[in-house]
Amino acid sequence: AAGIYDIAYRYEVAQVVPRWAFDPVVRSAYVVARSAASDGYVAYQWQRSDQRITFQITGSGTQLKLLIPLPAEALAQVRVEIDGEPQTNPSIFDTGKTRYVVLNAPQISHRIIVEW
Secondary structure: OOOEEEOOOOOOEEEEOOOHHHOOOOOEEEEEEEOOOOOOEEEEEEEEEOOEEEEEEEEOOOEEEEEEEOOOOOOOOOEEEEOOEEEOOOOEEEOOOOEEEEEEEOOOOEEEEEEO
16 A cells, blocks of 8 residues: 555655555555665655645655545545645546546655645
């Protein structure tokens, strides 16, 4: 469920796909992944409340690929804020079964709020 993947070496490029939204009982998670061979790491805190997911992430790498799954009840309009800035046209990926908020960023420290 943690969903942290080291795409390059030492978490220089991290892909994060936290799966906590699929379990309505889980309300928060704190996750740290560290490379044993280096100081590379990714850490995040995921929290869910009524109609809101808050995601805080940090890490040692230079590139982040983040996909935040939306719960089934997040049907139509989704509002996204990244580092305090509302996103007028957030990137949403729809597989047909699940929708994801997508963030590709040149650094790994961000705070994302998703509301529906």
